[in-house]
Amino acid sequence: MNTDITRWLERDPDPKTREELQQLIDSNAESELADRFSGRLAFGTAGLRGIVGAGPNRMNRLVIQETATGLGKYLLEAVEDAAERGVIIGFDGRPDSKRFAHDTAAVLASQGIKAYITTHEAPTPMVAFGVKHFGAAAGVVVTASHNPPAYNGFKVYWGNGAQIIPPHDSGIAAKIDIAAKEDIKHLELEQAKQQGLLIMLSEPFYHTYRETIGQSKLLSNHTKPGSVSLAYTAMHGVGANLAEGMLEDAGFTQVYSVAEQREPDGTFPTVNFPNPEEPGAMDMVIAEAKKHNATLACANDPDADRFAVAVRTDDGDYRMLTGDQVGVLLGHYLLNHTEQGQNLVGTTIVSSSLLGKVAGSAGANYYQTLTGFKWLTNVAMQKQTDDSRFLFAYEEALGYTVGSEVWDKDGLSALVTFAQLTAELAAEGKTVWDQLEAIYRQHGLHFNAQKSIALQPDTPPIGDALRATPPESIAGRQVLITDDLKTSQKLYADGKVENIDLPASDVLIYHLDGGARVVVRPSGTEPKIKCYYEVIENMTDDDTLATAQQRAQASMDDLISRHQASL
Structure with a gap:
């Protein structure tokens, strides 16, 4: 390990992390050094993400430069005109993000690859948009999204x-491993500019994204937007300017931003965890909404690719919608506001099954993918045809994409679309809750929950144990069908077997009588399993939304407790 540490100190271009590492050496912090040098941050389909600090198992300038070198080498081999097409680079508001982005541009330029880099912080979906807009070979966003302040990341688009x-x-990862053993080359940014290898993307590019999204036919419903008021928070992220501008373009005049959370600040001083799903993260925007009696309290996460909303209730309080509820409301709305032939919608295997039923009743085409937006959009491109163009996709973790201008989740277009949905309902004398209840009355109240179970480090693979002794019932409900994504087989209780057209993954999905469902997904990185549950309650004429939800909650509590006890 000492040799690795010495070599790292020789290669690290950042005096700050060199000093940090030297202090660890001087204080003989063996366990900390072992953690930092036991391996390197793994590059995967989400790129890189980790704690900022010195060493190959942290995010730092040397790791970024090695990663950018590997990416460049892979692009030059895999894409014939990669150098000319170039790479779009953006970054969030975390302390090191701009420096990491500039290092990425300098390394790519040294390989002759043109780098387009935003002049200041940029929402992640805008960079994804830019890849297509410029016909780039790839895109990079330096962001840790909604992770805590200590983290940063390197996200890659094809x-x-x-x-x-x-x-x-895996192709890029292999090139990074090679780059980690070589001297890193980079071209000073001023030289890169002079050689035509660095192009700065300033305000006109930000405006192009704003204008393109705003002119989409899917965001052209301007039904009395001035009658709806909403509070908004960027959660110390990069979304405020574009969110406010796009809402203004769409005619929303009553928009109240949380001032304390409006500007980019990677230390996130007012939230413990800058993820709208976390308890307390929405407190300030809900307080802002109450101050103005606003209809909606809306949030983007710090890189603005996710969208969350709390909706005013009849008693003047605010209640968060789940990601599934937002997804179904948006899907239902868009399927009723699209032109003929744009009817392909999708979601993931752990999201609610309700969107599939809504799509079926609308005569639309529906697909499911593995978890992760990378699958939702790549599969959509494969499945869409001239007669069935892509319309909408979502995942339960607050990710939504409206139309095909951005082939990734986009919290900004989702924000505007949800505001337009709300305004149209208000013009009809209805609320979001009324609409949700109407959907539930037609298709059943779909109630979803997630629970993670920690396991002992030496616990045998839970998936293998479940396959060895398949459950015939769960919580007193018969298992009608088991989807085993590891073997890509759909197993019926009567012995019938069908193939599943999804990439192999260690996931088991149990379809139970009464429409309930249990998804078991072992973690690939730590000793735990994630379980996703769904129960369905049919609503009677005597039911209110509240009474049906109480019944669904009781059913869910029973399902979770009995299933977890069985594990």
């Missing part, structure tokens, strides 16, 4: 505008 999937992830 030339189709979607996140990378196999084989590109």
Whole structure:
């Protein structure tokens, strides 16, 4: 290990991390050094993400430069005109993000690859948009999204505008491993500019994204937007200017931003965890909404690719919608506001099954993918045809994409679309809750929950144990069908077997009588399993939304407790 540390100190271009590492050496911090040098951050379909600090198992300038070198080498081999097409680079508001982005541009330029880099912080979906807009060979966003302040990341898009999937992830990773053993080359940014290898993307590019999204036919419903008020927070991220501008373009005049959270600040001083799903993260925007009696309290996460919303209730309080509820509301709305032939919608295997039923009743085409937006968009490109163009996709973790201008989740277009949906309902004398209830009355109240179970480090693979002794029932409900994505087989209780057209993954999906469903997904990185649950309650004429939800909650509690006890 000492040799690795010495070599790292010789190669590291950052005096700050060199000093940090030297202090660890001087204080004989063996366990900390072992953690930092036991391996390197793994590059996968989400790129890189990790804690900022010195060493190959952290995010730092040397790791970024090695990663950019590997990416460049792979592009030059895999894409014939990669150098001329170039790479779009953006970054969030975290302390090191701009420096990491500039290092990426300098390394790519040294390989003769043109780098387009944003002049200041940029929403992640805008960079994904830019890949297609400029016809780039790839895109990079330096962001840790909604992770805590100590983290940063390096997210990669392929030339189709979607996140990378196999084989590109492993191909890039192999080139990074080679780069880690070589001297790193970089071209000073001023030289790169002079040689035409660095192009700065300033305000006109930001405006192009704003204008293109705003002119989409899917965002052209301007039904009395002035009558709806909403509070908004960028959560110390990069979304505020574009969110406010796009809402203004769409005619929304009553928009109240949380001032304390409006500007980019990678230390996230007012939230413990800058993820809208986390308890307390929405407190300030809900307080802002209450101050103005606004209809909606809306949030983007710090890189603005996710969208969250709390909706005012009849008693003047605010209740968060789940990611599935937002997804179904948006899907239902868009399927009723699209032109003929744009009817392909999708979601993931752990998201609610309700969108599939909504799509079926609308005569639309529906697809499911593995978890992750990289699958939702790449599969959509494969499945769409001239007669069935892509319309909408979502995942339960607050990710939505409206139309095909951005082939990744886009919290900004989702924000505007949801505001337009709300305004149209208001013009009809309805609320978001009324619309949700109407959908539930037609298709059943679909109630979803997730629970992670920690396991002992020496626990045998839970998936293998479940396959060895398949459950015939769960919580007193018969298992009608088991989807085993590891073997790509759909196994019926009567012995019938069908193939599943999804990439192999260690996931088991149990379809139970009464429409309930349990998804078991072992973690690939730590000793735990994630379980996703769905129960369906049919609503009677005597039901209110509240009474049906109480019944669904009781059913869910029973399913979770009995299933987890069985594990």
